[in-house]
Amino acid sequence: MISSTQDDRPKATAIPYRDEPLPNVPNDLVIPNVLSLDFDERLWGYFVNLPRVRKSGILSRHRHTGPVHATTLHGKWHYLEHDWWATEGSHAFEPPGDIHTLEVPDGVEEMVTLFHVTRAYIYVDPDGKPVGVEDVFSKLASAKMHYERVGLGANYVDQFIR
Numbered sequence: 001m002i003s004s005t006q007d008d009r010p011k012a013t014a015i016p017y018r019d020e021p022l023p024n025v026p027n028d029l030v031i032p033n034v035l036s037l038d039f040d041e042r043l044w045g046y047f048v049n050l051p052r053v054r055k056s057g058i059l060s061r062h063r064h065t066g067p068v069h070a071t072t073l074h075g076k077w078h079y080l081e082h083d084w085w086a087t088e089g090s091h092a093f094e095p096p097g098d099i100h101t102l103e104v105p106d107g108v109e110e111m112v113t114l115f116h117v118t119r120a121y122i123y124v125d126p127d128g129k130p131v132g133v134e135d136v137f138s139k140l141a142s143a144k145m146h147y148e149r150v151g152l153g154a155n156y157v158d159q160f161i162r
């Protein structure tokens with residue numbers, strides 16, 4: 001029987017791995033400075049979704065088919081359906097099946113939140129009837145249009161796909 005206090009992990013050493021990489025492992029994706037608010041605005045927003053909202057208003061009502069993690073980096077917001085507020089430095093977990101309507105209130109000059117969205121979300125009317133779908137493929141289509149419009153070319157998004 002193995003004791004719960006026994007540690008069989010090898011001792012840490014400062015010797016890098018030196019054999020061949022494992023097959024079918026893509027390169028790491030490293031984007032310096034991506035969470036800085038001074039980031040190149042043409043690149044802003046990706047799925048993982050990082051919206052930067054600079055006016056009060058409503059983001060469309062939707063139902064999640066998978067879990068979402070939301071980390072608020074700047075400003076504040078809330079859902080019309082819930083009594084909690086997402087404030088700077090806070091984290092929220094949205095379970096699959098949650099239906100909500102995001103509002104950035106008057107007086108918030110800028111809201112930035114890192115949404116890790118899993119699977120699709122379904123836009124719904126006030127009674128829950130589906131009216132549209134957003135998923136990684138619709139986000140990619142939007143990103144291609146955006147990068148084309150700002151002069152970086154539609155294929156700019158390809159480097160972010162894993």
Ligand SMILES: [Fe+2]
Binds near residue numbers: 062068100
């Ligand atoms: Fe949501």
